Amino acid sequence: MVASTPETAAARRIELRQVDKFALRRTELAAAALATLSEFGYARTSLREIAQKSGFSHGVFHYYFRDKVDLITYCVREYKAACVAHYDEIASNATSAEQVRSSFAEALASSARDDTPMHRLWYDLRNQSLFDTDFQADVAEVDDSLERMIWRIVTAYAAFAGAEVVLTRSAVYAVFDGLFQQALLGIHAGNDAAVDSLREGVRQVLPRLLQNVGRESTD
Amino acid sequence: MVASTPETAAARRIELRQVDKFALRRTELAAAALATLSEFGYARTSLREIAQKSGFSHGVFHYYFRDKVDLITYCVREYKAACVAHYDEIASNATSAEQVRSSFAEALASSARDDTPMHRLWYDLRNQSLFDTDFQADVAEVDDSLERMIWRIVTAYAAFAGAEVVLTRSAVYAVFDGLFQQALLGIHAGNDAAVDSLREGVRQVLPRLLQNVGRESTD
Protein backbone atom coordinates (compact mmCIF):
# COMPACT_ATOMS: atom_id res chain seq x y z
CA MET A 1 0.00 0.00 0.00
CA VAL A 2 1.21 3.51 -0.84
CA ALA A 3 1.44 6.00 2.03
CA SER A 4 -1.34 8.56 1.84
CA THR A 5 -1.04 12.29 1.84
CA PRO A 6 -3.39 13.99 4.32
CA GLU A 7 -5.77 14.99 1.55
CA THR A 8 -6.10 11.57 0.02
CA ALA A 9 -6.47 10.01 3.46
CA ALA A 10 -9.33 12.32 4.30
CA ALA A 11 -10.86 11.75 0.90
CA ARG A 12 -10.59 8.02 1.41
CA ARG A 13 -12.17 8.26 4.83
CA ILE A 14 -15.05 10.19 3.37
CA GLU A 15 -15.33 7.84 0.50
CA LEU A 16 -15.38 4.85 2.81
CA ARG A 17 -18.06 6.41 4.96
CA GLN A 18 -20.09 7.05 1.84
CA VAL A 19 -19.47 3.56 0.62
CA ASP A 20 -20.70 2.27 3.95
CA LYS A 21 -23.82 4.37 3.78
CA PHE A 22 -24.29 3.32 0.21
CA ALA A 23 -23.87 -0.35 1.08
CA LEU A 24 -26.18 0.07 4.05
CA ARG A 25 -28.89 1.55 1.90
CA ARG A 26 -28.45 -1.19 -0.66
CA THR A 27 -28.91 -3.80 2.04
CA GLU A 28 -31.97 -1.98 3.34
CA LEU A 29 -33.54 -1.80 -0.09
CA ALA A 30 -32.64 -5.41 -0.80
CA ALA A 31 -34.32 -6.47 2.42
CA ALA A 32 -37.48 -4.66 1.35
CA ALA A 33 -37.26 -6.27 -2.05
CA LEU A 34 -36.83 -9.69 -0.47
CA ALA A 35 -39.99 -9.19 1.56
CA THR A 36 -42.08 -8.43 -1.51
CA LEU A 37 -40.40 -11.05 -3.67
CA SER A 38 -41.02 -13.74 -1.11
CA GLU A 39 -44.65 -12.73 -0.99
CA PHE A 40 -45.40 -12.69 -4.71
CA GLY A 41 -42.60 -14.63 -6.36
CA TYR A 42 -40.27 -13.61 -9.13
CA ALA A 43 -42.78 -13.64 -11.96
CA ARG A 44 -45.31 -11.40 -10.24
CA THR A 45 -43.09 -8.85 -8.54
CA SER A 46 -42.43 -5.51 -10.19
CA LEU A 47 -40.09 -2.79 -9.04
CA ARG A 48 -43.04 -0.52 -8.44
CA GLU A 49 -44.65 -3.11 -6.21
CA ILE A 50 -41.42 -3.48 -4.24
CA ALA A 51 -41.12 0.29 -3.93
CA GLN A 52 -44.70 0.76 -2.82
CA LYS A 53 -44.46 -1.92 -0.13
CA SER A 54 -41.16 -0.53 1.11
CA GLY A 55 -42.26 3.12 1.33
CA PHE A 56 -39.57 4.26 -1.10
CA SER A 57 -40.11 5.70 -4.52
CA HIS A 58 -39.51 3.37 -7.44
CA GLY A 59 -36.75 5.64 -8.70
CA VAL A 60 -34.46 5.05 -5.77
CA PHE A 61 -34.00 1.42 -6.68
CA HIS A 62 -32.41 2.48 -9.93
CA TYR A 63 -30.13 4.77 -8.04
CA TYR A 64 -28.75 1.93 -5.91
CA PHE A 65 -29.04 -0.92 -8.39
CA ARG A 66 -28.07 -0.99 -12.04
CA ASP A 67 -31.23 -2.85 -13.00
CA LYS A 68 -33.69 -5.42 -11.76
CA VAL A 69 -31.25 -8.28 -12.23
CA ASP A 70 -28.67 -6.45 -10.13
CA LEU A 71 -31.20 -5.99 -7.35
CA ILE A 72 -32.37 -9.59 -7.30
CA THR A 73 -28.82 -10.91 -7.51
CA TYR A 74 -27.99 -8.87 -4.44
CA CYS A 75 -31.07 -10.30 -2.73
CA VAL A 76 -29.93 -13.84 -3.46
CA ARG A 77 -26.58 -13.14 -1.81
CA GLU A 78 -28.32 -11.69 1.24
CA TYR A 79 -30.43 -14.81 1.48
CA LYS A 80 -27.37 -17.00 1.52
CA ALA A 81 -25.69 -15.06 4.31
CA ALA A 82 -28.75 -15.26 6.52
CA CYS A 83 -29.35 -18.92 5.78
CA VAL A 84 -25.91 -20.42 6.18
CA ALA A 85 -25.16 -18.55 9.40
CA HIS A 86 -28.30 -19.98 10.92
CA TYR A 87 -27.30 -23.60 10.41
CA ASP A 88 -23.59 -23.46 11.00
CA GLU A 89 -23.80 -23.74 14.77
CA ILE A 90 -25.46 -27.14 14.60
CA ALA A 91 -22.31 -28.98 13.67
CA SER A 92 -20.05 -26.98 15.95
CA ASN A 93 -22.17 -27.12 19.11
CA ALA A 94 -22.98 -30.81 19.07
CA THR A 95 -21.38 -33.44 21.29
CA SER A 96 -22.94 -36.63 19.98
CA ALA A 97 -24.35 -38.17 16.82
CA GLU A 98 -27.82 -38.21 18.25
CA GLN A 99 -27.59 -34.54 19.10
CA VAL A 100 -26.54 -33.68 15.57
CA ARG A 101 -29.41 -35.71 14.24
CA SER A 102 -31.99 -34.04 16.46
CA SER A 103 -30.66 -30.55 15.94
CA PHE A 104 -30.46 -30.97 12.21
CA ALA A 105 -33.96 -32.37 11.88
CA GLU A 106 -35.36 -29.69 14.14
CA ALA A 107 -33.50 -26.91 12.38
CA LEU A 108 -34.82 -27.92 8.98
CA ALA A 109 -38.33 -28.39 10.32
CA SER A 110 -38.57 -25.08 12.14
CA SER A 111 -36.94 -23.22 9.27
CA ALA A 112 -39.49 -24.65 6.86
CA ARG A 113 -42.24 -23.67 9.27
CA ASP A 114 -41.03 -20.19 10.16
CA ASP A 115 -39.43 -18.98 6.96
CA THR A 116 -41.76 -20.54 4.43
CA PRO A 117 -42.04 -17.49 2.15
CA MET A 118 -38.31 -16.95 1.98
CA HIS A 119 -37.62 -20.56 1.13
CA ARG A 120 -40.21 -20.70 -1.61
CA LEU A 121 -38.56 -17.62 -3.08
CA TRP A 122 -35.22 -19.37 -3.01
CA TYR A 123 -36.61 -22.29 -4.98
CA ASP A 124 -38.28 -19.88 -7.34
CA LEU A 125 -35.05 -18.03 -8.03
CA ARG A 126 -33.07 -21.24 -8.31
CA ASN A 127 -35.51 -22.35 -10.97
CA GLN A 128 -35.22 -19.03 -12.77
CA SER A 129 -31.53 -19.74 -13.12
CA LEU A 130 -32.49 -22.72 -15.28
CA PHE A 131 -33.96 -20.31 -17.81
CA ASP A 132 -32.11 -17.07 -17.32
CA THR A 133 -28.33 -17.05 -17.34
CA ASP A 134 -28.32 -13.79 -15.39
CA PHE A 135 -28.84 -15.53 -12.07
CA GLN A 136 -26.99 -18.71 -12.88
CA ALA A 137 -23.61 -17.88 -11.36
CA ASP A 138 -24.94 -16.41 -8.13
CA VAL A 139 -27.54 -19.09 -7.63
CA ALA A 140 -24.95 -21.79 -8.21
CA GLU A 141 -22.70 -20.18 -5.64
CA VAL A 142 -25.46 -20.08 -3.04
CA ASP A 143 -26.51 -23.62 -3.82
CA ASP A 144 -22.93 -24.73 -3.42
CA SER A 145 -22.60 -23.05 -0.05
CA LEU A 146 -25.82 -24.69 1.10
CA GLU A 147 -24.44 -28.00 -0.12
CA ARG A 148 -21.25 -27.48 1.88
CA MET A 149 -23.27 -26.54 4.92
CA ILE A 150 -25.29 -29.75 4.76
CA TRP A 151 -22.13 -31.71 4.15
CA ARG A 152 -20.48 -30.26 7.24
CA ILE A 153 -23.42 -31.37 9.35
CA VAL A 154 -23.63 -34.84 7.85
CA THR A 155 -19.91 -35.50 8.11
CA ALA A 156 -19.98 -34.28 11.71
CA TYR A 157 -22.78 -36.75 12.34
CA ALA A 158 -20.79 -39.52 10.67
CA ALA A 159 -17.70 -38.70 12.73
CA PHE A 160 -19.64 -38.97 15.98
CA ALA A 161 -21.16 -42.23 14.78
CA GLY A 162 -17.77 -43.60 13.75
CA ALA A 163 -18.98 -44.29 10.24
CA GLU A 164 -18.61 -43.05 6.68
CA VAL A 165 -21.03 -41.26 4.42
CA VAL A 166 -21.81 -43.42 1.41
CA LEU A 167 -23.21 -40.74 -0.88
CA THR A 168 -21.41 -37.88 -2.57
CA ARG A 169 -21.68 -34.42 -1.15
CA SER A 170 -23.97 -33.43 -3.97
CA ALA A 171 -26.28 -36.41 -3.51
CA VAL A 172 -26.53 -35.87 0.24
CA TYR A 173 -27.58 -32.28 -0.35
CA ALA A 174 -30.05 -33.34 -3.00
CA VAL A 175 -31.74 -35.80 -0.67
CA PHE A 176 -32.34 -33.32 2.14
CA ASP A 177 -33.19 -30.57 -0.30
CA GLY A 178 -35.86 -32.81 -1.76
CA LEU A 179 -37.33 -33.52 1.64
CA PHE A 180 -37.31 -29.84 2.46
CA GLN A 181 -38.95 -28.80 -0.75
CA GLN A 182 -41.66 -31.41 -0.40
CA ALA A 183 -42.35 -30.09 3.10
CA LEU A 184 -42.72 -26.60 1.66
CA LEU A 185 -45.28 -27.84 -0.83
CA GLY A 186 -47.09 -29.63 1.96
CA ILE A 187 -47.14 -26.56 4.19
CA HIS A 188 -48.51 -24.44 1.40
CA ALA A 189 -51.17 -27.02 0.62
CA GLY A 190 -52.37 -26.78 4.21
CA ASN A 191 -51.05 -30.16 5.28
CA ASP A 192 -50.52 -29.68 9.02
CA ALA A 193 -48.35 -32.77 9.28
CA ALA A 194 -45.82 -31.52 6.70
CA VAL A 195 -43.39 -30.05 9.23
CA ASP A 196 -43.45 -33.16 11.41
CA SER A 197 -43.03 -35.32 8.32
CA LEU A 198 -39.96 -33.34 7.35
CA ARG A 199 -38.45 -33.74 10.82
CA GLU A 200 -39.21 -37.43 10.86
CA GLY A 201 -37.99 -37.90 7.30
CA VAL A 202 -34.66 -36.26 8.08
CA ARG A 203 -34.29 -38.36 11.24
CA GLN A 204 -34.92 -41.55 9.32
CA VAL A 205 -32.81 -40.78 6.29
CA LEU A 206 -29.73 -39.44 8.05
CA PRO A 207 -28.52 -42.73 9.63
CA ARG A 208 -29.11 -44.55 6.38
CA LEU A 209 -26.54 -42.47 4.56
CA LEU A 210 -23.81 -44.04 6.68
CA GLN A 211 -22.02 -47.34 6.63
CA ASN A 212 -19.59 -48.81 9.12
CA VAL A 213 -15.96 -48.11 8.36
CA GLY A 214 -14.23 -51.06 6.71
CA ARG A 215 -17.40 -52.72 5.45
CA GLU A 216 -18.23 -52.68 1.77
CA SER A 217 -21.71 -51.96 0.51
CA THR A 218 -23.47 -54.22 -1.95
CA ASP A 219 -22.98 -52.80 -5.40
CA MET B 1 -79.69 -41.66 -20.38
CA VAL B 2 -82.84 -40.65 -22.29
CA ALA B 3 -83.49 -42.40 -25.63
CA SER B 4 -82.65 -40.10 -28.50
CA THR B 5 -84.90 -39.07 -31.33
CA PRO B 6 -83.18 -39.25 -34.73
CA GLU B 7 -82.59 -35.54 -34.71
CA THR B 8 -80.98 -35.40 -31.29
CA ALA B 9 -78.90 -38.47 -32.10
CA ALA B 10 -77.56 -36.80 -35.21
CA ALA B 11 -76.99 -33.60 -33.33
CA ARG B 12 -75.14 -35.46 -30.64
CA ARG B 13 -73.01 -37.28 -33.19
CA ILE B 14 -72.11 -33.97 -34.75
CA GLU B 15 -71.55 -32.43 -31.39
CA LEU B 16 -69.28 -35.28 -30.38
CA ARG B 17 -67.30 -35.00 -33.56
CA GLN B 18 -66.95 -31.29 -32.93
CA VAL B 19 -65.97 -31.91 -29.35
CA ASP B 20 -63.32 -34.30 -30.59
CA LYS B 21 -62.01 -31.77 -33.06
CA PHE B 22 -62.14 -29.14 -30.38
CA ALA B 23 -60.26 -31.30 -27.90
CA LEU B 24 -57.76 -32.26 -30.58
CA ARG B 25 -57.03 -28.65 -31.35
CA ARG B 26 -56.69 -27.86 -27.68
CA THR B 27 -54.12 -30.60 -27.31
CA GLU B 28 -52.28 -29.36 -30.36
CA LEU B 29 -52.16 -25.81 -29.08
CA ALA B 30 -51.17 -26.99 -25.62
CA ALA B 31 -48.30 -28.96 -27.12
CA ALA B 32 -47.10 -25.85 -28.89
CA ALA B 33 -47.43 -23.88 -25.69
CA LEU B 34 -45.47 -26.53 -23.81
CA ALA B 35 -42.63 -26.25 -26.28
CA THR B 36 -42.31 -22.51 -25.82
CA LEU B 37 -42.90 -22.61 -22.08
CA SER B 38 -40.21 -25.20 -21.61
CA GLU B 39 -37.84 -23.02 -23.57
CA PHE B 40 -38.40 -19.72 -21.79
CA GLY B 41 -40.08 -20.61 -18.49
CA TYR B 42 -43.30 -19.35 -17.02
CA ALA B 43 -42.17 -15.83 -16.19
CA ARG B 44 -40.83 -15.06 -19.67
CA THR B 45 -43.43 -16.66 -21.91
CA SER B 46 -46.23 -14.57 -23.39
CA LEU B 47 -49.19 -15.77 -25.40
CA ARG B 48 -47.88 -13.89 -28.38
CA GLU B 49 -44.54 -15.67 -28.12
CA ILE B 50 -46.30 -19.02 -27.94
CA ALA B 51 -48.45 -18.11 -30.91
CA GLN B 52 -45.55 -16.92 -33.02
CA LYS B 53 -43.50 -20.05 -32.35
CA SER B 54 -46.47 -22.27 -33.11
CA GLY B 55 -47.49 -20.58 -36.37
CA PHE B 56 -50.95 -19.74 -35.08
CA SER B 57 -52.33 -16.31 -34.44
CA HIS B 58 -52.45 -15.17 -30.85
CA GLY B 59 -56.22 -14.87 -31.02
CA VAL B 60 -56.80 -18.55 -31.49
CA PHE B 61 -55.49 -19.34 -28.04
CA HIS B 62 -58.27 -17.24 -26.55
CA TYR B 63 -60.73 -19.14 -28.64
CA TYR B 64 -59.68 -22.51 -27.26
CA PHE B 65 -58.69 -21.45 -23.75
CA ARG B 66 -60.53 -19.17 -21.37
CA ASP B 67 -57.33 -17.40 -20.39
CA LYS B 68 -53.64 -17.95 -19.85
CA VAL B 69 -54.18 -19.87 -16.64
CA ASP B 70 -56.56 -22.23 -18.41
CA LEU B 71 -53.95 -22.88 -21.09
CA ILE B 72 -51.11 -23.56 -18.70
CA THR B 73 -53.28 -25.73 -16.48
CA TYR B 74 -54.09 -27.83 -19.51
CA CYS B 75 -50.38 -28.02 -20.29
CA VAL B 76 -49.63 -29.30 -16.81
CA ARG B 77 -52.15 -32.09 -17.25
CA GLU B 78 -50.62 -33.02 -20.59
CA TYR B 79 -47.21 -33.18 -18.96
CA LYS B 80 -48.47 -35.59 -16.36
CA ALA B 81 -49.97 -37.96 -18.88
CA ALA B 82 -46.76 -38.13 -20.88
CA CYS B 83 -44.57 -38.52 -17.84
CA VAL B 84 -46.37 -41.17 -15.83
CA ALA B 85 -46.97 -43.42 -18.83
CA HIS B 86 -43.27 -43.42 -19.54
CA TYR B 87 -42.28 -44.80 -16.15
CA ASP B 88 -45.10 -47.17 -15.44
CA GLU B 89 -43.64 -50.06 -17.35
CA ILE B 90 -40.57 -50.23 -15.13
CA ALA B 91 -42.36 -51.82 -12.23
CA SER B 92 -44.50 -54.09 -14.36
CA ASN B 93 -41.79 -55.45 -16.66
CA ALA B 94 -39.21 -56.26 -14.03
CA THR B 95 -38.40 -59.73 -12.74
CA SER B 96 -35.86 -58.98 -10.03
CA ALA B 97 -34.89 -56.33 -7.51
CA GLU B 98 -31.68 -55.62 -9.33
CA GLN B 99 -33.56 -55.15 -12.58
CA VAL B 100 -35.92 -52.66 -10.97
CA ARG B 101 -32.97 -50.80 -9.54
CA SER B 102 -31.15 -50.58 -12.85
CA SER B 103 -34.23 -49.69 -14.87
CA PHE B 104 -35.30 -47.06 -12.41
CA ALA B 105 -31.90 -45.42 -12.21
CA GLU B 106 -31.52 -45.50 -15.96
CA ALA B 107 -35.02 -44.17 -16.58
CA LEU B 108 -34.46 -41.18 -14.31
CA ALA B 109 -31.03 -40.52 -15.76
CA SER B 110 -32.05 -40.66 -19.40
CA SER B 111 -35.20 -38.67 -18.77
CA ALA B 112 -33.16 -35.95 -17.10
CA ARG B 113 -30.77 -36.02 -20.04
CA ASP B 114 -33.30 -36.14 -22.86
CA ASP B 115 -36.19 -34.10 -21.53
CA THR B 116 -34.30 -31.44 -19.63
CA PRO B 117 -36.39 -28.48 -20.82
CA MET B 118 -39.69 -30.15 -20.00
CA HIS B 119 -38.58 -31.08 -16.52
CA ARG B 120 -37.29 -27.65 -15.69
CA LEU B 121 -40.67 -26.33 -16.76
CA TRP B 122 -42.36 -28.75 -14.41
CA TYR B 123 -40.32 -27.50 -11.49
CA ASP B 124 -41.00 -23.96 -12.56
CA LEU B 125 -44.75 -24.50 -12.61
CA ARG B 126 -44.69 -26.46 -9.38
CA ASN B 127 -43.00 -23.47 -7.77
CA GLN B 128 -45.54 -21.08 -9.27
CA SER B 129 -48.18 -23.04 -7.40
CA LEU B 130 -46.50 -21.88 -4.17
CA PHE B 131 -47.38 -18.31 -5.08
CA ASP B 132 -50.42 -18.54 -7.30
CA THR B 133 -53.42 -20.51 -6.14
CA ASP B 134 -54.57 -20.90 -9.72
CA PHE B 135 -52.22 -23.80 -10.38
CA GLN B 136 -52.23 -25.26 -6.93
CA ALA B 137 -54.87 -27.93 -7.36
CA ASP B 138 -53.64 -29.23 -10.69
CA VAL B 139 -50.00 -29.16 -9.70
CA ALA B 140 -50.79 -31.02 -6.49
CA GLU B 141 -52.63 -33.64 -8.49
CA VAL B 142 -49.72 -34.17 -10.86
CA ASP B 143 -47.24 -34.23 -8.00
CA ASP B 144 -49.36 -36.81 -6.26
CA SER B 145 -49.49 -39.02 -9.32
CA LEU B 146 -45.72 -38.76 -9.68
CA GLU B 147 -45.42 -39.69 -6.03
CA ARG B 148 -47.60 -42.75 -6.56
CA MET B 149 -45.57 -43.71 -9.60
CA ILE B 150 -42.32 -43.62 -7.63
CA TRP B 151 -43.97 -45.49 -4.80
CA ARG B 152 -45.09 -48.27 -7.14
CA ILE B 153 -41.54 -48.73 -8.35
CA VAL B 154 -39.97 -48.64 -4.90
CA THR B 155 -42.49 -51.04 -3.40
CA ALA B 156 -41.97 -53.37 -6.35
CA TYR B 157 -38.26 -53.22 -5.64
CA ALA B 158 -38.87 -53.94 -1.96
CA ALA B 159 -41.10 -56.85 -2.78
CA PHE B 160 -38.44 -58.46 -4.98
CA ALA B 161 -35.87 -57.84 -2.25
CA GLY B 162 -38.13 -59.31 0.41
CA ALA B 163 -37.89 -56.20 2.52
CA GLU B 164 -39.92 -53.22 3.66
CA VAL B 165 -39.65 -49.57 2.77
CA VAL B 166 -38.82 -47.57 5.86
CA LEU B 167 -39.85 -44.14 4.65
CA THR B 168 -43.29 -42.78 3.93
CA ARG B 169 -44.50 -42.55 0.36
CA SER B 170 -44.07 -38.81 0.44
CA ALA B 171 -40.52 -38.98 1.79
CA VAL B 172 -39.48 -41.55 -0.78
CA TYR B 173 -40.73 -39.32 -3.55
CA ALA B 174 -39.03 -36.30 -2.01
CA VAL B 175 -35.67 -38.07 -1.92
CA PHE B 176 -35.65 -39.07 -5.57
CA ASP B 177 -37.18 -35.79 -6.62
CA GLY B 178 -34.34 -34.01 -4.88
CA LEU B 179 -31.76 -36.11 -6.68
CA PHE B 180 -33.48 -35.48 -9.98
CA GLN B 181 -33.71 -31.77 -9.51
CA GLN B 182 -30.08 -31.51 -8.51
CA ALA B 183 -29.16 -33.38 -11.67
CA LEU B 184 -31.17 -30.89 -13.69
CA LEU B 185 -29.25 -28.01 -12.15
CA GLY B 186 -26.01 -29.83 -12.86
CA ILE B 187 -26.91 -30.47 -16.47
CA HIS B 188 -27.81 -26.86 -17.00
CA ALA B 189 -24.58 -25.72 -15.39
CA GLY B 190 -22.68 -27.78 -17.93
CA ASN B 191 -21.58 -30.48 -15.50
CA ASP B 192 -21.12 -33.48 -17.76
CA ALA B 193 -21.11 -35.91 -14.86
CA ALA B 194 -24.54 -34.82 -13.63
CA VAL B 195 -26.47 -37.57 -15.42
CA ASP B 196 -24.11 -40.28 -14.24
CA SER B 197 -24.23 -38.87 -10.73
CA LEU B 198 -28.01 -39.07 -10.79
CA ARG B 199 -27.94 -42.69 -11.94
CA GLU B 200 -25.37 -43.59 -9.32
CA GLY B 201 -27.18 -41.64 -6.62
CA VAL B 202 -30.42 -43.45 -7.32
CA ARG B 203 -28.64 -46.81 -7.32
CA GLN B 204 -27.06 -46.10 -3.97
CA VAL B 205 -30.06 -44.59 -2.25
CA LEU B 206 -32.66 -47.14 -3.31
CA PRO B 207 -31.37 -50.14 -1.27
CA ARG B 208 -30.92 -47.93 1.77
CA LEU B 209 -34.62 -47.17 1.94
CA LEU B 210 -35.29 -50.80 2.83
CA GLN B 211 -34.98 -52.83 5.98
CA ASN B 212 -35.36 -56.53 6.47
CA VAL B 213 -38.81 -57.65 7.51
CA GLY B 214 -39.07 -58.27 11.25
CA ARG B 215 -36.06 -56.20 12.25
CA GLU B 216 -36.53 -52.89 14.02
CA SER B 217 -34.59 -49.81 13.08
CA THR B 218 -32.76 -47.71 15.64
CA ASP B 219 -35.00 -44.80 16.54
Place this chain on the structure above:
DNA sequence: ACCGCCTCTGGTCAGCTGTCCAGACTTCTC
Protein backbone atom coordinates in the same frame (compact mmCIF):
# COMPACT_ATOMS: atom_id res chain seq x y z
C1' DA C 1 -76.74 -23.15 -53.89
C1' DC C 2 -77.62 -21.41 -49.73
C1' DC C 3 -77.39 -20.76 -44.86
C1' DG C 4 -75.65 -21.17 -40.25
C1' DC C 5 -72.14 -22.41 -37.32
C1' DC C 6 -67.46 -23.16 -36.29
C1' DT C 7 -62.78 -21.49 -36.79
C1' DC C 8 -59.48 -18.24 -37.10
C1' DT C 9 -57.32 -13.65 -37.90
C1' DG C 10 -55.26 -9.49 -36.72
C1' DG C 11 -56.26 -5.05 -34.92
C1' DT C 12 -57.24 -2.51 -30.68
C1' DC C 13 -57.27 -1.37 -25.93
C1' DA C 14 -56.05 -0.47 -21.16
C1' DG C 15 -52.81 -1.59 -17.99
C1' DC C 16 -48.33 -2.67 -16.41
C1' DT C 17 -43.13 -2.94 -16.71
C1' DG C 18 -38.26 -1.46 -16.66
C1' DT C 19 -35.72 2.37 -17.55
C1' DC C 20 -34.38 7.02 -17.80
C1' DC C 21 -34.11 11.70 -16.21
C1' DA C 22 -34.82 16.59 -14.78
C1' DG C 23 -35.11 18.63 -10.84
C1' DA C 24 -36.01 19.07 -5.73
C1' DC C 25 -34.18 18.06 -1.41
C1' DT C 26 -30.53 16.78 2.03
C1' DT C 27 -26.00 16.33 3.79
C1' DC C 28 -21.37 17.35 4.01
C1' DT C 29 -17.17 20.26 3.37
C1' DC C 30 -14.73 24.30 3.63
Place this chain on the structure above:
DNA sequence: GAGAAGTCTGGACAGCTGACCAGAGGCGGT
Protein backbone atom coordinates in the same frame (compact mmCIF):
# COMPACT_ATOMS: atom_id res chain seq x y z
C1' DG D 1 -23.51 30.06 4.86
C1' DA D 2 -22.12 29.05 0.18
C1' DG D 3 -21.30 25.59 -2.80
C1' DA D 4 -20.81 20.93 -4.11
C1' DA D 5 -21.82 16.29 -3.88
C1' DG D 6 -24.93 12.90 -2.76
C1' DT D 7 -29.72 11.36 -2.35
C1' DC D 8 -34.30 10.93 -3.63
C1' DT D 9 -38.73 11.91 -6.12
C1' DG D 10 -42.17 11.24 -9.39
C1' DG D 11 -43.27 11.99 -14.15
C1' DA D 12 -42.44 10.41 -18.94
C1' DC D 13 -41.61 7.02 -22.35
C1' DA D 14 -41.45 2.98 -25.25
C1' DG D 15 -42.39 -1.65 -25.22
C1' DC D 16 -44.92 -5.56 -23.97
C1' DT D 17 -48.92 -8.22 -22.03
C1' DG D 18 -53.51 -10.43 -21.63
C1' DA D 19 -57.88 -9.79 -23.07
C1' DC D 20 -61.46 -8.59 -26.18
C1' DC D 21 -63.80 -8.28 -30.56
C1' DA D 22 -65.46 -7.37 -35.32
C1' DG D 23 -65.25 -9.57 -39.21
C1' DA D 24 -63.24 -12.80 -42.80
C1' DG D 25 -63.02 -17.49 -44.24
C1' DG D 26 -64.33 -22.31 -44.39
C1' DC D 27 -67.09 -26.32 -43.68
C1' DG D 28 -71.10 -29.25 -43.24
C1' DG D 29 -76.04 -29.87 -43.55
C1' DT D 30 -80.14 -29.16 -46.04
